[in-house]
Amino acid sequence: xxxxxxTNTKIFMKTCSDLTSDSIYWKNYNVSVLVKEFGPIDxxxxxxxxxxxxxxxxxCRIQIYNPITKLITRNLNKFKEVAYGGSFxxxxxxxxxxxxxxxxKLFDVNTRSPLRIFCGHSRSVHRxxxxxxxxxxxxxxxxxxxxLWDIPNExxxxxxxxxxxxxxxxxxxxxxxDIYISGGYDKIVNMYxxxxxxxxxxxxxxxxxxxxxxxxxGGVFLSAGGTEIRVWDCLASGKLLAKISQHHKxxxxxxxxxxxxxxxxxxxxxxVKIYDxxxxxxxxxxxxxxxxxxxGISEIMIRE
Numbered sequence: 001x002x003x004x005x006x007t008n009t010k011i012f013m014k015t016c017s018d019l020t021s022d023s024i025y026w027k028n029y030n031v032s033v034l035v036k037e038f039g040p041i042d043x044x045x046x047x048x049x050x051x052x053x054x055x056x057x058x059x060c061r062i063q064i065y066n067p068i069t070k071l072i073t074r075n076l077n078k079f080k081e082v083a084y085g086g087s088f089x090x091x092x093x094x095x096x097x098x099x100x101x102x103x104x105k106l107f108d109v110n111t112r113s114p115l116r117i118f119c120g121h122s123r124s125v126h127r128x129x130x131x132x133x134x135x136x137x138x139x140x141x142x143x144x145x146x147x148l149w150d151i152p153n154e155x156x157x158x159x160x161x162x163x164x165x166x167x168x169x170x171x172x173x174x175x176x177x178d179i180y181i182s183g184g185y186d187k188i189v190n191m192y193x194x195x196x197x198x199x200x201x202x203x204x205x206x207x208x209x210x211x212x213x214x215x216x217x218g219g220v221f222l223s224a225g226g227t228e229i230r231v232w233d234c235l236a237s238g239k240l241l242a243k244i245s246q247h248h249k250x251x252x253x254x255x256x257x258x259x260x261x262x263x264x265x266x267x268x269x270x271x272v273k274i275y276d277x278x279x280x281x282x283x284x285x286x287x288x289x290x291x292x293x294x295x296g297i298s299e300i301m302i303r304e
Contacts, residue, residue: 022262022274022283035070037063043085043127044296047109049092052298062086062097064109067298076107078114085127089134096137098125104139104149118149120156126168133177140170146182148194162190162199169211175218183209189223191234203238205230211253215277216260224251229265231280242280246273255295266292 035056043057046067053073055064062083064074076086081100088095094115095107102123106116123142130137136157137149146167147159160182169183178194185208191201207226214221219235229244229251249269256263256277263275272286272295 020283026274026284026286035065041293042083043087044294045087046296046298047088047092048090048299052300053092053109054296054298055086055088055095057083057086057097059083060099062095062107064095074109074112076112078105078107078112082124084125087127087129089130090132091134094130094134096128096130098128098139098141100124102141102143104128104137106137106151116151116154118154118156120147120149120159121145126166127170129170129172129180131172131177131180132174136177138170138172138180140167140182142166142168144184146170146180146192158194158197160190160192160199162202163188165208169209169223171212171214171221173218174214174216179218181212181214181221183212183223183225185209187225189221189232201234201238203232203240210251213254213256215256222254222263224254224265226250227267229254229263244275244280246275246282247271249291252291252293253295255297257297264295264297266295268292 037058039059041056041058046052046054052067053064055062060079061077063072066073079099083097083099086097095109098104102121104118105114108115121141121143125139125141127140135151140146144163145159145161148157150157163184163186165184165186167182167184171181173179181191183189187205189203190199193200205223205225209223209225211224221232223230227247231242233239233241247267247269249267251265251267253266263277265273268291270288273282274284276283
């Protein structure tokens, strides 16, 4: 039998990652607390008002949790089909949501019955948000339209038909009640001004758009689709400021924290990436056991 000479391999010390204020901050977080739901969670949103309850939209219901006890305080289950995108108003008293029923429902968070039901879409409504003034709701639908609704009169004010495919993403201007953006599976992001009832900006993300987000200044917004985030200057006619590509699977959601100083992105690759909003460089990564479909940020963390 042939003999073999053992090869001696050199063993080098593992390099340690540089400790930064960001890495120290995130490592000091407590161990994750798991709250069990019975299906994929479509959307998570924190109330802007104390005690900062959070709403998890899953299957045919929206459950509102106490962030301290992690117990359910309200169960909004007045949906016949799958619910989508439950989000709070700025005062934390009202919540709106869409769903496969092609309608928008408005709830008082202290009760279980809908206060208003807005009808007019012909297909699923995946995202709904209150405008800055709190008296209108904007909806984004698979019928390729986005619409503005008046809450007191329970009526549609205007609908925009600028997309050629499903609209699954939207964001409301943080500085104006009249400006919002929509992102579609046609790879386009459109900006609208409801004072003139016109589209005022359109950009091409080059991939189906899963999430869009205004930064706090209102002059810059992000679009996410495929494995890339793009940063746009809407005051410079949609000038592309940066491309961020740190995920290896589809990016599903975007959020901001620390008064707009940090950007967070979640992905099907089971990671949440955290970026500096000034340099757009990655400062930390959080790992999760499953794909990340939504990120909710408490008002405490936004302002911290």
